[in-house]
Amino acid sequence: MSRLGDLGARLHRGEVGYDFIGKRMLWYGVSVLITITAIVGLGVRGLNMGIEFSGGAIFTTPQTTVSTERAERLAEEASGHPVLIQELGNGGMRIQISEVDTAKSDQIKAELSKGLAIPADQINADLVGPSWGAQIANKAWMGLGIFMALVVVYLAIAFEWRMAVSALVALIHDITITVGIYALVGFEVSVGTVIGLLTILGYSLYDTVVVFDSLKESSRGILKQNRFTYSEIANRSINGTLVRSINTTVVALLPVAGLLFIGGGVLGAGMLNDISLSLFVGLAAGAYSSIFIATPLVADLKERQPEIAALRRRVLAKRASAAAKGDPDGGDGGGDGDAADDGAGPGDRRSGTGPDNGHRPGDGAPAAAGVSGPPSPRGRGTGRGRPSGRRR
Template sequence: MSKLGNLGARLHRGEVGYDFIGNRKIWYGVSILITITAILGLAVRGLNMGIEFQGGAVFTTPKNMSASVATAEGYAQDASGHDAIVQKLGDGSLRIQVAGIDTADADRIKDTLAKDLKVDTEKINADLVGPSWGEQIANKAWQGLAIFMILVVIYLAIAFEWRMALAALVALIHDITITTGIYALVGFEVTPGTVIGLLTILGYSLYDTVVVFDSLKEQTKDITKQTKWTYSDVANRSINGTLVRSINTTVVALLPVAGLLFIGGGFLGAGMLNDISLSLFVGLAAGAYSSIFIATPLVADLKEREPQMKALRKRVLAKRAQGAAGQETAAARTGADATDDATPAVVGPREQSASRNRGGRGRPSGKRR
């Protein structure tokens, strides 16, 4: 943990970092590929809308039923003539959903199920949802989502600027498309709990995005008065500075949601937990991804199109080129000086001192006579 904390501090100070903005085309390509997959899932399989949105009945049997899910599904389809969804809950009871039936059909199906499952009719609980009510709920959900989007764009445009508002809107649409596409591919039922989960993850996605935007806004107040950093450079530093914080908050949020999804929904068989936990799990992960890899790089792309930022970029690149040329010149001079110091001096023949031969003039070498 201490290493992660040190890494976060170094990222915040700009000592280390990853070039998110420079590799933005890769992230755009990955997002487009995932989005296309989600759209194909929606087009081919479609959403499995719950009875709250299309009307129908829900039958709940007593606890500790011996009948299997497949057997109960066959009984329900034979009794209703419609497709049925059967879930076994944690207490052993069965939750049987049949869409597109009215009150008279519900009473008849209830009696038939009681005979097939060999239980008393009064022990089977039946909840009926009218089609008109379900359609009204669906319309209200779409209206609430549209109003939420409009308010978000207005707020971000006032608090920051319209480019950041547009980037945040694109990131939100990206998160919604991926989450609904996963629902279509997995086949989970869409219920009011799913809508609650979607609204929750949209708020969380905006939280991560606003944190990065706030840091970016603070660091680019007087950006045109310097020639060291471009807008993309500062945007990249903003992402790196908040990266560890975003990862920590996302992991902490995903852990309990994963518990709801895999333990509560998978092992305990709680249907409502499946509905809300899958949207939360997928949405939280997609929101963290979009705030780092989509929203901020898109803001940088939009800002770099401004004349002031184009001029700033030219000045920064010119200064960097000048500095690189100066470094090359200095390196060349240093290499030349090192070559001169390493050249050996030319040494001539060693001169003999005259005093060494003065005393022995005319005297041959060898023994003295």
């Protein structure tokens, strides 16, 4: 088994781990700082809206020997507006100028024909009105709203409303960061950007749903045991799916990085840049938020439930009592969220605690905590009151 595979198995068994839940305030602070930076960048610099939203003209020329720098100067002098030029595969150019009406378009076309030594009838001019861009923006916002509503409804039914709320917060976090990066970098917002933003919504939720599913299974029957708090079980669920989340994210980011740095950088600005930047930032932010935002937030919300809070008090009281008696097996997992961080000690791999733990013999609390391993025939309290240790 590879080192990464061995690490994944040890994380799943709870032998090693990182205290994600216990250090959640640190990650909350990091996320707030990143989000504030994105919002400030969005407010100060604003978004560089493409002609699909602001209106303008796109001129497409046939093959020409004139350099892009020369063509850019000609177009700027003729229009009086910033110009975006992309070289085409056939040797031609795509010249994009914002805020240009029909009369101005004809004038620019004539100037380009003269400066580039190309007949005017061979230069194709496409005008885009701002109303069309407004329609696209409205439909995009509508699609985003419908998507989020469906996500909340589905997660509330499949899991619970606390997980639905946490996933929604993580989703808004990812979109805000992606849009803020666009503002800071200065990339043009085009239809490709909208496509990329809508695409990352599903990717953003993928890792979150994987962790939530593991947490749902691990916390089943949690109130029938006194060994682990909900936060500790949530922490084990994150660690158990950590390597899987890293693998899927890296595999998804590699081709997107190829589009962004090779396709956009080598082939020039255009639709590739617009889509790939939003995908790249969104995928990375989605992987981050599923681990550091969504699941810790679920743990915070669940710990506010009276029965979960009572369970926490019972677990801590049991550990305090065991520590006072000097029982090394009494502190099953440590403090808030550090069960996985401490590793699976002798008490983490024992069998169940008898009829009062809500599990079959051999399941034990480790199953509830998302830790697998062979049951020990010498589990404490197994078959309490019955020499055979079996249920009747």
